[in-house]
Amino acid sequence: MKSLKMAVACISILAMSAMAMAGTLDDVKAKGYVDVGINGSLFGFGMPDEKGEMKGLDVDTAKAIAAAVFGDASKVKFTALTAVQRLPALQSKEIDVLCRNTTQTLSRETQSGLNFVQPNYYDGQGFLVPKALGVKSAKELDGATVCVLPGTTTEMNAADFFRANNMKWSPVVIENTAELNKAFFAGRCDALTSDLSQLAGNRSVAPNPADYMLLPEVISKEPLAPVVRHGDDQWFDIVNWTMFALIEAEELGITSENVDEMLDSENPSIKRFLGVTPGMGEMLGLDNKWAYNIVKQVGNYGEIFERNVGPDTPLAIPRGLNALWTDGGLMYASPIR
Amino acid sequence: MTPSESEPKVPFWLDPGKRAIGFQIITCLMVGLLAWYLVNNTLVNMEKQSIASGFGFLEREAAFEIGESLIEYSASDTYAKALFVGVLNTLKVSFIGIVLCLIIGLFIGVARLSTNWLVKKLAMIYIEVMQNIPVLLQLFFWYALFYEMFPSPRQALNPMAGLFLCNRGVALAVPASHPAYFQMFIAMILGLALGFGLKHWVKKRKFATGRDFPVLWPFLGLSLGLPLLVWVLHGAPIQMDVPELKGFNFQGGIMLSPEFFALLLGLVIYTSAFVAEAVRAGIQAVSRGQTEAAMSIGLKKKHILNLVILPQALRVIIPPLTSQMLNLTKNSSLAIAIGYPDFVSVANTTINQTGQSIEGVAMIMACYLFFSVSTSIFMNWYNKKSKLVER
Numbered sequence: 001m002k003s004l005k006m007a008v009a010c011i012s013i014l015a016m017s018a019m020a021m022a023g024t025l026d027d028v029k030a031k032g033y034v035d036v037g038i039n040g041s042l043f044g045f046g047m048p049d050e051k052g053e054m055k056g057l058d059v060d061t062a063k064a065i066a067a068a069v070f071g072d073a074s075k076v077k078f079t080a081l082t083a084v085q086r087l088p089a090l091q092s093k094e095i096d097v098l099c100r101n102t103t104q105t106l107s108r109e110t111q112s113g114l115n116f117v118q119p120n121y122y123d124g125q126g127f128l129v130p131k132a133l134g135v136k137s138a139k140e141l142d143g144a145t146v147c148v149l150p151g152t153t154t155e156m157n158a159a160d161f162f163r164a165n166n167m168k169w170s171p172v173v174i175e176n177t178a179e180l181n182k183a184f185f186a187g188r189c190d191a192l193t194s195d196l197s198q199l200a201g202n203r204s205v206a207p208n209p210a211d212y213m214l215l216p217e218v219i220s221k222e223p224l225a226p227v228v229r230h231g232d233d234q235w236f237d238i239v240n241w242t243m244f245a246l247i248e249a250e251e252l253g254i255t256s257e258n259v260d261e262m263l264d265s266e267n268p269s270i271k272r273f274l275g276v277t278p279g280m281g282e283m284l285g286l287d288n289k290w291a292y293n294i295v296k297q298v299g300n301y302g303e304i305f306e307r308n309v310g311p312d313t314p315l316a317i318p319r320g321l322n323a324l325w326t327d328g329g330l331m332y333a334s335p336i337r
Numbered sequence: 338m339t340p341s342e343s344e345p346k347v348p349f350w351l352d353p354g355k356r357a358i359g360f361q362i363i364t365c366l367m368v369g370l371l372a373w374y375l376v377n378n379t380l381v382n383m384e385k386q387s388i389a390s391g392f393g394f395l396e397r398e399a400a401f402e403i404g405e406s407l408i409e410y411s412a413s414d415t416y417a418k419a420l421f422v423g424v425l426n427t428l429k430v431s432f433i434g435i436v437l438c439l440i441i442g443l444f445i446g447v448a449r450l451s452t453n454w455l456v457k458k459l460a461m462i463y464i465e466v467m468q469n470i471p472v473l474l475q476l477f478f479w480y481a482l483f484y485e486m487f488p489s490p491r492q493a494l495n496p497m498a499g500l501f502l503c504n505r506g507v508a509l510a511v512p513a514s515h516p517a518y519f520q521m522f523i524a525m526i527l528g529l530a531l532g533f534g535l536k537h538w539v540k541k542r543k544f545a546t547g548r549d550f551p552v553l554w555p556f557l558g559l560s561l562g563l564p565l566l567v568w569v570l571h572g573a574p575i576q577m578d579v580p581e582l583k584g585f586n587f588q589g590g591i592m593l594s595p596e597f598f599a600l601l602l603g604l605v606i607y608t609s610a611f612v613a614e615a616v617r618a619g620i621q622a623v624s625r626g627q628t629e630a631a632m633s634i635g636l637k638k639k640h641i642l643n644l645v646i647l648p649q650a651l652r653v654i655i656p657p658l659t660s661q662m663l664n665l666t667k668n669s670s671l672a673i674a675i676g677y678p679d680f681v682s683v684a685n686t687t688i689n690q691t692g693q694s695i696e697g698v699a700m701i702m703a704c705y706l707f708f709s710v711s712t713s714i715f716m717n718w719y720n721k722k723s724k725l726v727e728r
Contacts, residue, residue, distance in 0.1 A: 144585045173676050
């Protein structure tokens, strides 16, 4: 009979766990930290530095969410995920939000039951080749062997590109980024294809980065955005408006350094943004100081970009599409009002 | 008094037989309930998050390429076909792997028992080293060795005519297609069938009359001679399809990728060490007395091995051998680490593109279960056949 009792107990526990379907914000507050899925091995986006501290554009985005929710950017727990693991991890509630250079697509939003917020990086796919190959354009890659990561939009973009140009190719698909890089640098493939931001990172770890060059073609649009699950609109709003707050801060000229002076500003937009005029944070279910905390502790979008991938970093990526709309880029925050 | 009345009336809950049935029914119900609950809960939760379910995606266009395939495949084919390509790739590496592993394992296992000191020690070192290095590390090692050691296609090594070694793999010349080859294949099957028929007849005759008849040579003659005859009748075509460097890579012939080689090598070397141990254990399990007894009744050496030692050794060897064959098949899923497009690799990509992980993982499990159960059934049948018949 003991086993019977055990079974009944098990079933009731399972039933209860399914019933405990509170909102993500309540879960996060109860836990005391935000569970964030990140890349873990992509320089500039999510990778530990030499002190073992997570650094990167996606990491800072995650910290901004923690700052908005808790007023403390350090209340984040990072989980490193491969491209293949990332979506199931979010679907199964292992993580609360995914900040892992993930491209927004129609099928991911519908079939996978996910919502993408405002992109934190606009990317595009390209090809990295050894200079010795003597290829000047991706159109010359007919018959080439191309190294590619599995489980990414990259795989399908490459297939589409070669099909559209009526060229043959054969992919070498390796799940681990480091193993894939090794195979490419050893000459297993003629070209490596990925998002341009990643290729810059891959090239920087080559035995001799000067031996490799990017081909001019950009074969796809890759809006990389944080992702949340379907069905929790409040949590979606928080993550989405955290992204807008980062951009808005840059538009308003608020930085982590001048944010305290800005508290005295007479500009009504700034007063609303920093919570001097209360109301905005409450509407999100957060503290009115939410945006102040984001900027104070993490900085605005421009600061995050410069710190992680900008011209002063080894990646040296120009702002390009990721500049503010006023500077000819795509970063455009909806009004916080 | 009738016999039924003579027995004391026992309530059904005190009757051990009925009670056992009752408990079994309860257990079945509980298991069923649990399964229903889990499935239902999953479906409800998926619906809540509006995650798609069902196998409808199999009909949609896969839109991704696969590096190597036994059948014609392109990105415009369906997911179902892409997955089938993956299954074939898994079967290819497993089948060749199992055959090689049995041959090498048998060889090393016998060498391990050799009376020659050097041979014995070498076999021992092979077994101990290969058995104790995790197979994943071996895969990484062989893969790295392949692409680090061999030159690019333009400087490919050409050790003999029609064979090229480079970091894109091994390019081999194969006979150019000719109608003769298909007919030769048919002839070989015919030859094998006749050979087995002959063997059966010889055995039957020997049991009936005690007279012997050579089997080996007629068997080889039939299975190899018939195809050869067909080949000669077709005017002995010798046209070869030789690989040629065109653009980035070799075209023509057949191309075996480094991923395939690394996977095959890693699996075979790792598993054959275990097979060797099974073979050694089997041979050592037959007591020395059996050999001496067989010698004492004047059996020839060949007959001692065939009729006395092997039948008894096989009984011991087959069960562990089965599990090693299953191990090799299951370990082939490590292919994803070195980029061989096996079933798991293709299924993973499918899961990621469609977001339907439950269906994908269920397919992976069902597929490996099918491979394992069919290997198991075959080996159990063989095991039963070679079991000791007690009279």
